[in-house]
Amino acid sequence: GDFIHPDGWAPWSGDQFLNTLYYAEYANTGPGANIAGRIKWKGYHGAISQAEATRFTAAEWLQAGPKSGTDWLKALHVPHYLGFKA
Secondary structure, three states, X not given: OOOOOOOOOOOXXXXXXXXXXXXXXXXXOOHHHOOOOOOOOXXXXXXXXXXXXXXXXXXXXOOOOOXXXXXXXXXXXOOOOOOOOO
């Protein structure tokens, strides 16, 4: 959206963690979506594919159950969405 600065991110104080961070964008649209002027950090990956973005969905991060890894969420009746909304 238009709230995203062309650099892509708020100013970072110092250079701590710049070699280990992972910044990427998926399905970003609108005036701020042009990645041409983004930061040039080693950990910035630009626009990534849906296959790559899937690595960061709730389904990938919430693996903590005996079956599908998300049964515990269902058992607790926690509202959640595990993937991408259509």
